[in-house]
Amino acid sequence: MDVKQISKKLTGQDITVEGWIRNHRKHESFGFIDFSDGTSFNHLQIVYDNTLENFEDVSKLLVGCAIKVEGSLVESLGKQDYELKARKITLEGDCPSDYPLQPKAHSFEFLRSIAYLRPRTNLFQAVFRVRSIAAMAIHEYFQSHNYLYVHTPLLTTADCEGENQMFKVTTLDLNNLPKVDNKVDMSKDLFKKQTFITGTGQLHGEAFAMAFKRIYTFGPTFRTENSNTKTHANEFWMIEPEMAFMDLDDLMNVEEEMLKFVVKYCLDKCDDEITFLDKFVEKGLKNKLTKLVNSKFKKITHHEAIDILLKADKKWEFEPSYDEDIAKEHEKYITEVFDGPVFIYNWPKDIKAWYMKENKDGKTVAAVDLEVPQAGELMGGSQREEDYDKLISRARAMNVDLDTVNWYLNLRKFGGCYHSGFGMGFERLIMYLTGVENIRDVIPFPRTPNNCDF
Numbered sequence: 001m002d003v004k005q006i007s008k009k010l011t012g013q014d015i016t017v018e019g020w021i022r023n024h025r026k027h028e029s030f031g032f033i034d035f036s037d038g039t040s041f042n043h044l045q046i047v048y049d050n051t052l053e054n055f056e057d058v059s060k061l062l063v064g065c066a067i068k069v070e071g072s073l074v075e076s077l078g079k080q081d082y083e084l085k086a087r088k089i090t091l092e093g094d095c096p097s098d099y100p101l102q103p104k105a106h107s108f109e110f111l112r113s114i115a116y117l118r119p120r121t122n123l124f125q126a127v128f129r130v131r132s133i134a135a136m137a138i139h140e141y142f143q144s145h146n147y148l149y150v151h152t153p154l155l156t157t158a159d160c161e162g163e164n165q166m167f168k169v170t171t172l173d174l175n176n177l178p179k180v181d182n183k184v185d186m187s188k189d190l191f192k193k194q195t196f197i198t199g200t201g202q203l204h205g206e207a208f209a210m211a212f213k214r215i216y217t218f219g220p221t222f223r224t225e226n227s228n229t230k231t232h233a234n235e236f237w238m239i240e241p242e243m244a245f246m247d248l249d250d251l252m253n254v255e256e257e258m259l260k261f262v263v264k265y266c267l268d269k270c271d272d273e274i275t276f277l278d279k280f281v282e283k284g285l286k287n288k289l290t291k292l293v294n295s296k297f298k299k300i301t302h303h304e305a306i307d308i309l310l311k312a313d314k315k316w317e318f319e320p321s322y323d324e325d326i327a328k329e330h331e332k333y334i335t336e337v338f339d340g341p342v343f344i345y346n347w348p349k350d351i352k353a354w355y356m357k358e359n360k361d362g363k364t365v366a367a368v369d370l371e372v373p374q375a376g377e378l379m380g381g382s383q384r385e386e387d388y389d390k391l392i393s394r395a396r397a398m399n400v401d402l403d404t405v406n407w408y409l410n411l412r413k414f415g416g417c418y419h420s421g422f423g424m425g426f427e428r429l430i431m432y433l434t435g436v437e438n439i440r441d442v443i444p445f446p447r448t449p450n451n452c453d454f
């Protein structure tokens with residue numbers, strides 16, 4: 001039986017559980033085992049005494065051992081409602097005394113060095129349970145709103161994020177590269193052209209949105225960015241919906257509705273985990289999440305945001321500019337001014353991607369970022385340029401290789417329509433939901449510069 005299935009109503013019944021020792025308190029004639037099988041954030045207390053046939057062996061079991069326990073569920077005299085009175089305990093997998101996860105506090109840095117063991121700690125049991133539930137919430141939201149889930153390719157020739165941001169893929173012998181005119185002869189490669197690991201599923205998602213109206217992708221993406229910040233990784237997961245017949249206002253409404261749905265879903269399904277994280281990771285986490293669910297997101301233009309920043313009685317590390325992006329310090333201040341999430345839309349076109357719809361002013365594009373308290377930018381999206389000629393002109397101006405995206409351009413020729421989409425980094429969402437500050441601690445096995453262990 002799974003610990004998740006056990007409840008007080010089973011008191012008096014015989015049950016069998018299998019899992020691991022998290023702590024072991026031994027006395028002369030009896031002992032207590034803090035037991036976990038991973039199916040529940042809450043542990044099960046196992047009580048045994050010297051009536052066990054193998055009492056001496058059991059009393060020597062160490063933290064980390066895998067065991068099978070047969071016994072009767074009884075009312076507890078301690079803090080818990082019930083405990084398992086063991087009739088038989090069998091060792092299934094031994095664990096030595098130098099097991100790294102002894103019952104004491106461990107630093108994030110230490111746990112990253114043993115990432116293959118850290119799922120066994122209370123902290124990461126909570127984090128990865130929330131991650132699992134949040135993934136389910138995302139699927140439930142989009143499926144219930146008639147979106148098609150699309151598996152976009154991980155291997156691509158389409159240049160969307162910029163070639164310098166994408167990992168190159170090849171079957172060529174790097175020690176003996178075939179060359180023509182001193183350039184690598186890509187015709188000898190498997191795909192006979194330069195190929196990348198995807199940095200986004202957006203372009204392929206748009207193709208399906210032109211057939212299914214509303215779609216979403218949810219999968220791994222990769223970037224070569226050599227950044228060692230707390231919020232960047234070279235492998236991460238992205239949620240990217242694309243919606244036909246939706247403009248920028250429609251897009252912001254979907255972003256707000258979807259985020260509130262996911263946060264509430266996690267609050268409802270992960271109460272034990274969020275309560276733990278509220279106590280040990282981020283004080284006030286539950287109130288922060290509840291406040292977001294009950295709030296109305298504010299909408300301001302990029303120009304209005306800069307107005308607010310320039311009028312602020314603050315000394316900025318990075319001076320705000322009407323022609324530039326905003327910094328982390330600016331994002332934080334904007335959300336504090338409005339005491340909640342803020343959409344910033346209509347950004348300067350020169351700092352945004354080539355596929356975004358140009359506004360009538362000729363200076364801005366219909367792009368939007370969602371800023372949330374404490375975390376900053378959580379989502380980024382735009383209305384896509386549906387005009388074929390304008391899109392080609394913009395692509396050329398941004399030095400996009402048209403040969404790699406000609407099929408994407410053709411979407412505008414063959415029954416194209418106005419449409420919009422956004423991207424949300426899944427790990428950024430998990431950081432917000434758990435209060436964990438470093439992206440390396442919400443990914444099972446993080447891939448960051450100088451780190452591809454395990």
